[in-house]
Amino acid sequence: MNAREKLIASCERTKSQLCIGLDIDPKRVPKSCGEGVKGMFQFAMKIIAATADIAAAYKPNMAFFEALGPEGLSLLKHIIGRIPPEAVIILDAKRGDIGNTAEFYAKSVFDLFKADWTTVNPYMGYDSVKPFLERKDKGAFILCLTSNAGAQDFQWQEIDHVPLYLHVARKAAAWNKDDTCGLVVGATYPDQIGPIREAAGDMPLLIPGIGAQGGDLEKAIRFGTANFTKPAVINVSRGVLYASEGEDFDKAARNEAIRLNDIISRLKNTPA
């Protein structure tokens, strides 16, 4: 089973297209979890325990762990080690460097941290993403149209009347020889997801921007999955992790995940 098949199987198993982003900000960890790195670990364990049956994937973001130095990377390894093996692990790193250096990053995310998927930045072109795409049992979501305001600075710029993000989608489709490639497409630009899905063929999409960023869940899932015929996961980070600041944070996280999954299920059972 390659990473694409694992993603599809995990969505079927959990009847969910939800990815929970583990963006653990030490300042927002409830006091009951404890202090420092131990508190972050406890918090992650409780979030995972509360959502394991309804999250197709978990997406830790490297930045939050790297900012804590060596201890942070140990924490990340421990958290990933406790995610159920059937759940998909997307290590959000947005790496991109020249070929021989990118190989070291690929080793890091796939071999050291045991991620199924990672995220990569396309700006440096094919040789910077090749070491990730060549790993036949793994996958790389290439940043295409990101969910932030800054996406407009370059991604929206038109080359021969086609925006850069669509060029990226088309190149990625051409690079995707081993079914190891996916695309990151923000829910904050819902009307752009349709054309990207068309260029992407059967590639999985990772769709962030729901919740704190205000993206459009319904359009994102309709266009992103081409009405539930193609693989896609919707990521939510802060909206689930910090659904409550109280002691009931894990219950609140579960409820928010269920609420989002219910919206998606209703769409699935309603003709477009």
Added chain:
Amino acid sequence: MNAREKLIASCERTKSQLCIGLDIDPKRVPKSCGEGVKGMFQFAMKIIAATADIAAAYKPNMAFFEALGPEGLSLLKHIIGRIPPEAVIILDAKRGDIGNTAEFYAKSVFDLFKADWTTVNPYMGYDSVKPFLERKDKGAFILCLTSNAGAQDFQWQEIDHVPLYLHVARKAAAWNKDDTCGLVVGATYPDQIGPIREAAGDMPLLIPGIGAQGGDLEKAIRFGTANFTKPAVINVSRGVLYASEGEDFDKAARNEAIRLNDIISRLKNTPA
């Protein structure tokens, strides 16, 4: 003294425009240095000792350390801690993420690892680089035209008859309100450096691609510094680190650094 002034001062102090890239591949560390992480540390110490008076900057690349996990980040901290404080430290990380996440990356490179400068990827636009540029005592080299073959996939694409890399240079110049911004421009595309320098104004350039990548040192330095009137450093990694595979590796590294500096000095004393 901000990071830009430190860079200029360090070039003057060393009479050099050389940046030595600390891309330490454990497989290429000479046996005499010892095994594993300790061997890498010894290797770095000997390279730094052999070049401290002739290197304006050192540029460790995060990938090589991250691939070793927590131990690798400890190693990086220890190596940076032993670089003479007057030398510029450029932590090559090529990070880029949405604003609140980018802040964690900025903390990592500047506060935890104590870098003066880092490298950032522009694909996600202004809010992804802002947390780096806002640090008035620090600096960020934005990837503009990178030295690898893949640069042609997107960076060379034309928007309104202007290649994307030149749009990046112009945006960066507009974002550079606090003199905290620089650009990465590969020596492998020497004829493109002139127009980038023009767009960049007084921003420092970080120019990789000399040595293993086959870039053009003479054009790079002429165009990159606008005939020694603007700040720029030339990076060389493998060409210096692995100048010899024998026990004399540190002497060979020094000789190679001196050889490159001599070429630059001769150019300085020869009218364009």
